[in-house]
Amino acid sequence: MQGQPASRIAIAIVDDHPLLAEGIASVLSRHDNYQVVEMGVSASDVMAIPARRACDILIVDLNMPGDVFAAIVELHDIAPACRVVVFTASTETEHAVRALSAGAAGYVLKGSSAGELVDAVEAALRGEVYITPSFAAKVIGALNSKAMEKKAVVSTKLSVREEQIVRLLLCGKQNREIARSLDLSEKTVKSYMTNLMSKLRARNRLEVVIAAQKLKPTDFSSAGR
Numbered sequence: 001m002q003g004q005p006a007s008r009i010a011i012a013i014v015d016d017h018p019l020l021a022e023g024i025a026s027v028l029s030r031h032d033n034y035q036v037v038e039m040g041v042s043a044s045d046v047m048a049i050p051a052r053r054a055c056d057i058l059i060v061d062l063n064m065p066g067d068v069f070a071a072i073v074e075l076h077d078i079a080p081a082c083r084v085v086v087f088t089a090s091t092e093t094e095h096a097v098r099a100l101s102a103g104a105a106g107y108v109l110k111g112s113s114a115g116e117l118v119d120a121v122e123a124a125l126r127g128e129v130y131i132t133p134s135f136a137a138k139v140i141g142a143l144n145s146k147a148m149e150k151k152a153v154v155s156t157k158l159s160v161r162e163e164q165i166v167r168l169l170l171c172g173k174q175n176r177e178i179a180r181s182l183d184l185s186e187k188t189v190k191s192y193m194t195n196l197m198s199k200l201r202a203r204n205r206l207e208v209v210i211a212a213q214k215l216k217p218t219d220f221s222s223a224g225r
Helices: 018-029 043-052 068-078 093-102 114-125 133-150 160-170 175-182 186-199 205-213
Strands: 009-014 034-040 057-060 083-088 106-109
Touching: 009 018, 009 043, 009 114, 018 034, 018 114, 034 043, 043 057, 043 068, 057 068, 057 114, 068 093, 083 093, 083 114, 093 106, 093 133, 106 114, 106 133, 160 175, 160 186, 160 205, 175 186, 186 205
Parallel strands: 009 034, 009 057, 057 083, 083 106
Antiparallel strands: none
């Protein structure tokens, strides 16, 4: 892998099934701008690999030796610019919520198409959160239940446009889809997302979704649409 352009996206794969890891690497290698730089087999590698070399994306399985969830949390201190995409067979919504809450930028189910994994990588690089579409509704539902249990209230007021964006976020829409639905530019949607994160005291899109679930009806603008 030497002699490749510096602009290529550096990807590491951590999965304790070698054949599967090699298969993922093979799929990603078909893209000229991707470079698989290392592979690991345990939760400790989730932290060790980015600590010794720069990685843009870390593709991680959940069912490995060690505490993968804790490793994802600690990774933010070691390599805050590295984005984690979970690639797992687990369809437990609790696992998805834990992984995303820990800081993962994507949750892709094994059995998904190669295109979905690439979509997750691209979304993570854009700073977005990606969930396998067929699983997204369940995860959003689990987030909603979790928010209701906490009975927490966010004291803020959303504008009509912010409310529209939040409702689309709750449906699992990405920035590009939100822009198309609201006839806005993707840059404008990103600006709204930045404002929403500030207003809702959220660090990422997932936290915006969680905070939005806690809003009272009166927190939404009653202005005309």
